Amino acid sequence: MRIRETLSIRFCDIDLSHGEEKIIVRGKGDRLRAIPLVPGLLSLELLREEVNKYGADQIYLFPQPGDISQPLSYNDASALWRQLQKQTGTRYHVHQIRHSCATSLLNDGVDIEIIRQLLGHQDIQTTSHYAKLDIRALRKELIAYVQRRERGLVREDSAVWGNTLQVLI
Template sequence: MSHLLLPLIQEFLADLVNCGLAKSTISDYRCTLHNFTRLFCGPVSEINAGILRRYLASVGGSPNNRARHFSNLKNFLNWCYRFEYITVNPICKLETPRCHAYPPRPIPTAHLELIADAIKQAEPRVRLLFTLLLETGMRIRETLSIRFNDIDLSPGEEKIIVRGKGDRLRAIPLVPGLLSLELLREKVNKYDPDQIYLFPQPGDVSQPLSYKDAGILWRQLQKQTGTRYRIHQLRHSCATHLLNSGVSIEAIQKLLGHKKLSTTCRYAQLEHSVLRREMACHLRRQKEGEAGVP
């Protein structure tokens, strides 16, 4: 990394930490800035639109990936401008790359049933982990970071407090009828006082199960069922199931911890049969209203 930019980048990343941004977000900024310094090794005051254009042209992957790099650089340069390291932000001269809106990616019902059956037959730790993901739509990192003191199983108040993106807290309700609630009660009844996390790292109960090891458990399930999906698609599947079961999109937004409703809409996919049913109900209500039916 360029010695000229290193101090600024370190200060910028330190400010992101102080703002409470997620570790994965800070890591993404760090990766973008490291890559940028491979192209440009001068002082920040000499960064211009041409240099930025060349860097963005070198970024591979999808248009969304290029847009992400653009956003990271823009925020870094905005920070430099705010602290008067530069007098103008050169990235403002460039057009913002357009992102492609991808449709929801729930796991197809037939494959989801195979995976759900495999989860039910798995050993207790795996069963609880993936049942929670499937029934609550939590992010995998949120689930792995659950501590025992985040769990409240008081009758009528059952919930888990999770730390989402930006270290924002939200409550995940656990209503009677959820298998994950039953499994959680069994786990809490066997609680070891030395255990901090609900899913501890094997050999070190003071640390949560790593994302890498959770991925290994997921791939074992995939191999067993002959399917190939990402863990995150369980979140999409949960949102889609809730939407098609009549849960409001606003309630799903709150459950998933999205700041914007538009983000939730990218997770939940309304099935065609449900859409037809809703349209039929609307027309029936309209006809009843015209006929004066109470």
């Protein structure tokens, strides 16, 4: 999620129904999208704890200190991030987490269309700027292609690389 999307999460946007766990996010252009939450991850269990602890008393998951009726401001979130950077000795911008998550998903075989939807991009070109395949993922896909071709699972008229691809691998 984008930082502003995260800060604006309300408890009513969180659905923790068994098998339906998700957060409804209001993104750019006021577009809504659902972010599925994966059972078994620590983050989901921590979210459940927060909902059980605060859900009835406050509106926002990340409220403004002293005013739980307002979301944490972007500036306050940035200040908290800078404090965390000092404590951990890191120099990453918080937005880089979004890029690295997209890249990890892509390199682990998640379809770029799924990643596009998760990130809330309208254009897949934007997603391709975020997510970059590493050489291992490229090699793995090319090897899988050659194996499919050898088993006759690729139409010969679509095998534009011919034997060149086998030489490269």
